[in-house]
Amino acid sequence: MLSHPRKILLTGGTSGIGRHLVDRLCDAGHQLVVLGRSETAxxxxxxxxxxxxxxxCDLSNQQDVQDAAALIWADHPDLSVLINNAGVQFTPQFHQAGFRFDSIGYETTxxxxxxxxxxxxxxQGLLAHPDGGHVVNISSGLAFYPKTxxxxxxxxxxxxxxxxxSLRYQQEGGVRVIEVILPVVDTPMTQGRGKGKMPAATAADHIMKGLRRxxxxxYVGRARLIPLLAVLAPWLIRDILRHG
Known part of the structure; x- marks a missing residue:
């Protein structure tokens, strides 16, 4: 996928893993188009x-996303990769005082x-690219087993x-769909939570290696154990991630 220079649209490229991906992709000769919410960042x-x-672009606003996408594709019709990296996470449980009802819609969106x-x-733009288009979705081990x-x-x-x-099934012979499954990574989103987190720079290195292949x-870092443990000891991985 990264064997030759590509133009890449990346969300969440101003901090955390995304910021490190910007550096690595630019240094590898790729052109980056970055979507972010903060003008300052x-x-x-x-x-x-x-x-x-x-x-x-405010990713929580559908019209904002539509407007930004239209402008970006008008300016950069040669885009061939979309990396959906941006994400937010709120930790208060539903019964706790810090829980906010409006966080449900924001986080989901x-x-x-x-x-x-x-x-x-x-x-359509990715399908039209002569070198083939790619969609990369940054996910988590928590997609398999949730935490409390x-x-x-x-x-x-x-x-x-x-x-x-499902998109991969739809796009057989068309746009390639790649999913990145991460462990807990040390980013602004996970600040103050637990120990043993993978540095964001290391996560970016692993992602780059996987994309090249x-x-x-x-599967990045400890997330590589998920497929094996899901077969051999699903109770163990479920318990580990429950308290993650």
């Missing part, structure tokens, strides 16, 4: 990486609906995994 990214094309919207809006906190987040990742699989499913 996008300006900082442009200062650090002037070659990056940056567009502001950013983590699941926005990737589906962008895929639908980009599919972040019930909505876990559900969105399970939905994104199911969507990735062209695998349809890229």
């Amino acid at each position: 996008l300006a900082r990214l442009k200062a650090e990486r002037p070659a990056v094309a940056a567009y502001r 950013v983590n699941f609906l926005a990737p589906v919207w962008l895929t639908a809006l980009s599919l 906190t972040s019930a909505v987040y876990c559900a969105t990742k399970a939905a994104l995994r199911s969507f990735s699989q 062209g695998r349809p499913e890229i």
Whole structure:
């Protein structure tokens, strides 16, 4: 997939794993188009990486996504890769004081609906690319076995995994669909939670390695144990991730 220079649309490229992916992809000779919500963060990214094309977009707003996608495809009809990387996670349980009702819709939209919207809006352009198009969805081990906190987040990742699989069936011989399954990664989203998190830079390295190999499913770090344990000891992996 990354054997020759490509133009890539990446969401969530101003921080965390996405920011490291920007560096690695740019250094490998690819052109990046980045979607982000914060004008300040996008300006900082442009200062650090002037070659990056940056567009502001609130992924929780359908009209914003439609407008941004239309503008991006008008400006960059040669895009061949969409990486749905942006995500949010809220940890309060439903019965706890910190839980906010409006977080349900926001989390669901950013983590699941926005990737589906962008895929639908980009599919024809990706199909038309002479070198073949790719959709890369960044998912999580929690798509397989949820944890006690972040019930909505876990559900969105399970939905994104199911969507990735169905889209792959639909696109046999067309756009290639790749799913990245991550462990807990040390990002702003997971700040202050637990120990033993994979550094975001390391996660980006593993993703790049998997993309170069062209695998349809890229299991990163400890997530590589999920398929094996799901067969040999599903109770164990379920218990580990439940308390993750």
